[in-house]
Amino acid sequence: MKIICIGRNYTEHIKELKNERPESPVVFLKPDSAILPKKMPFFIPSFSEDIHYEVEILIKINKVGKHIDAKFAHKYYDEIGLGIDFTARDIQKKCKEKGLPWEKAKAFDGSAVVGDFVAKESLDIASIDFKLLKNEITVQQGNSQQMLWGFDELIAYVSQYFTLKKGDIIFTGTPAGVGKVTENDVLIGILQGTESFKIKVK
């Protein structure tokens, strides 16, 4: 399986990183080795001094598709989840400055937290509330209606480039409030009122 990530999908987050609003979604990939195994702590990698959390809504793809039309995109996912796109912000900054790819900053082992999935029927897709608590304090919160590109548009867009396969996961971008993790932090993701993941940082 593969993980397809969307960058710059929330206006307030674009502002906080002083990025330009893109004309089309920013897309990057994480390999399956990036997934943090369930119940494992997140170990801060030695190569970075500035690991940031980014909480994001996840879409799990349920069948093969390519060049999917937005109006049929809803048939390609039944489950929605919540996760973290851990980012080595210091390395990403260097990569951006030099115009280099982001993989070292975004695709390292453990950089993809994949929480529990729920049936999409149990949610109002157009208005999903989610938040991230760090040490019991809310540090990020968002709603799917704030996304510049919604789920169906994202599926249509990325499937022009990548064949989507059953089990692939799309990380749909993060709202404002990203920040640094330090040892002993506890991160809890809440999707529409229900805990989706709990991660200890080591």
Ligand code: ZN
């Ligand atoms: Zn992200």
